[in-house]
Amino acid sequence: MAGILALDVGGTKIAVGLVDAGGALTYSTARPTRADQGTEAVWSVVAELIDEALERAGGRVDAVGIGSAGPIDLTAGTVSPINIAGWRGFALRDRVAAALPGVPVRLAGDGVCMALGEHRHGAGRGTRSLLGMVVSTGVGGGLILDGAPIHGRTGNAGHVGHVIVDPDGRPCRCGGRGCVETVASGPAMVRWALANGWTPEASKADAQLLAAAAEAGDELALQAFRRGTDALAVMIASVAAVCDLDLVVIGGGVARSGALLFDPLRAALAERAGLDFLAGLQVVPAELGGEAGLVGAAVLATLR
Numbered sequence: 204m205a206g207i208l209a210l211d212v213g214g215t216k217i218a219v220g221l222v223d224a225g226g227a228l229t230y231s232t233a234r235p236t237r238a239d240q241g242t243e244a245v246w247s248v249v250a251e252l253i254d255e256a257l258e259r260a261g262g263r264v265d266a267v268g269i270g271s272a273g274p275i276d277l278t279a280g281t282v283s284p285i286n287i288a289g290w291r292g293f294a295l296r297d298r299v300a301a302a303l304p305g306v307p308v309r310l311a312g313d314g315v316c317m318a319l320g321e322h323r324h325g326a327g328r329g330t331r332s333l334l335g336m337v338v339s340t341g342v343g344g345g346l347i348l349d350g351a352p353i354h355g356r357t358g359n360a361g362h363v364g365h366v367i368v369d370p371d372g373r374p375c376r377c378g379g380r381g382c383v384e385t386v387a388s389g390p391a392m393v394r395w396a397l398a399n400g401w402t403p404e405a406s407k408a409d410a411q412l413l414a415a416a417a418e419a420g421d422e423l424a425l426q427a428f429r430r431g432t433d434a435l436a437v438m439i440a441s442v443a444a445v446c447d448l449d450l451v452v453i454g455g456g457v458a459r460s461g462a463l464l465f466d467p468l469r470a471a472l473a474e475r476a477g478l479d480f481l482a483g484l485q486v487v488p489a490e491l492g493g494e495a496g497l498v499g500a501a502v503l504a505t506l507r
């Protein structure tokens with residue numbers, strides 16, 4: 204068996220990997236997306252990464268799995284990532300298939316791939332139904348229910364960043380208002396802290412600096428995290444009640460804050476998730492880190 208080629212397409216970087224039959228990532232590399240340089244410039248990044256991986260694989264792979272930032276359209280095999288302006292209805296699945304004639308190609312949302320990776324090879328091993336989430340510059344996610352990935356009608360199911368936690372809240376980039384992403388993403392927590400008088404020590408305030416301030420006991424920074432984690436808890440309690448989840452796995456930059464995120468989140472969830480069947484719901488950090496998308500894309504490629 205030659206192995207699986209996995210692609211993880213995001214707004215800031217595009218990663219490629221080779222995954223063996225046991226799910227181990229034997230090779231991976233990534234390049235900046237060049238999202239501001241037009242349709243074909245972004246494609247050339249993908250094409251070069253495929254060529255390099257193929258050379259590593261000895262010129263042959265058995266299958267390809269692609270996880271892409273959304274929105275995507277699984278019926279058409281196209282992607283329109285919010286942060287890649289030049290890709291609107293871009294025929295990613297067909298372009299990759301044309302570059303690798305005769306090799307089956309599967310596409311899914313990056314949230315679904317992250318969830319698949321954690322479910323098969325990471326923090327979700329052995330669970331039946333999980334929500335995989337990424338909390339960083341945005342809030343993304345994917346669902347595994349009864350052991351199977353949930354794509355939905357167009358491939359965008361599990362997009363939990365746009366669960367509304369405050370009907371009268373801030374406008375969201377999706378066109379709605381008060382989505383959890385407008386409260387709990389890294390930039391949203393930083394924006395709230397700055398608006399409420401937080402004065403960071405460095406000139407460029409970001410979520411990492413906010414986390415450091417919170418860890419040092421800065422009351423405003425701590426409040427910003429509590430506000431964010433409470434919004435996440437509201438969303439998680441809602442999604443868990445709808446989907447009857449075992450587990451929530453959280454990755455991404457903000458999740459690397461560790462106890463700063465998980466302690467208040469678990470406390471808030473204990474208050475919010477009152478249904479008996481949610482009593483055993485666990486919330487844990489992701490295990491695969493930045494590799495979950497590639498590992499999950501490879502799982503996608505081999506699903507029956």
Ligand SMILES: [Zn+2]
Pocket residue numbers: 364365375376377378379380382384
């Ligand atoms: Zn939204």
